[in-house]
Amino acid sequence: MADLVCGVDEVGRGPLAGPVVAAAVILDPRYPIDGLNDSKKLTEKRRETLFTEIHEKALALSTGRAEVEEIDTINILQASLLAMQRAVAGLSVRPDHALVDGNKLPRLPCTAEAIIGGDATVACISAASIIAKVTRDREMVVLDGKFPGYGFARHKGYPTKIHLQALQELGVTTIHRCSFGPVKRLLQTAGGTMLGNDEAARNKS
Incomplete structure (x- = not known):
């Protein structure tokens, strides 16, 4: 069996309010998803459609978060890495390798690689970007x-x-x-x- 690779991304580093949310996604090569891209480059309607499709087709996915109190205590960078760590830890299938958007890596139970701009170029990171953004956006609507x-x-x-x-x-x-x-x-x-x-x-x- 091929190595299981998860994409990891977070959203919410820039806001003045609310949590930072991360997602980890292991795509299933048997069920490709068209149109994956950096969530910021997609319309809200398209993100919502892809959010549902990713949930239906992904081999595994999970979200993690760091709350406002944690952001204020350990700073936004460390909170973002913590959210990513929690997202990967929540996967129902343990990945062999992680591809993480950006230039910093959280502590993970598998090998990992940081990819700058990965949310626009790597499908599994794009999927994680979409899951994280839609999840956080929905929460902010509730708030x-x-x-x-x-x-x-x-x-x-x-x-x-x-x-x-x-x-x-x-x-x-x-x-x-x-x-x-x-x-x-x-x-x-x-x-x-x-x-x-x-x-x-x-x-x-």
């Missing part, structure tokens, strides 16, 4: 309902003008990354005040 007014369903936590303005007007929530510059500066200005989702909802209303 938009819990923290109304910030626009999480639209910008997914990234530092857009709308998000930064909402931070100024509504304050920092418990899903914001306190170690990230704009949030950290706002907390220092506000004397460290942080809102829970109930208070954020009251402010919006």
Whole structure:
């Protein structure tokens, strides 16, 4: 039997809020998937379609995450590597080798190779990119309902003008990354005040 290779990628390093999510995918060569690419280069509709197809055809897949508290404690790079490590650990089939997007490698129970731009050039990494992004995007839509007014369903936590303005007007929530510059500066200005989702909802209303 050929060596089992998993692709690994993460999404959510840049946002000011929410977790970083990683995915690991082992594709099945018997069931090829057309149109795999870097998730950022695909439309939302296409990502959703491929997300379903990957779940149906992949030999194994898993997601891993690092929460906001972990990001603030160990920094976003280490949290991203931790999420990748958790994704690989969650696979129902143990891979022989991992292909990881980027230039850093997490500690894994198999050999691994870092590939810069791999999410656009290596099918299994592209699949992992899609699984991770759709998973995280869906979660941010849910969080938009819990923290109304910030626009999480639209910008997914990234530092857009709308998000930064909402931070100024509504304050920092418990899903914001306190170690990230704009949030950290706002907390220092506000004397460290942080809102829970109930208070954020009251402010919006």
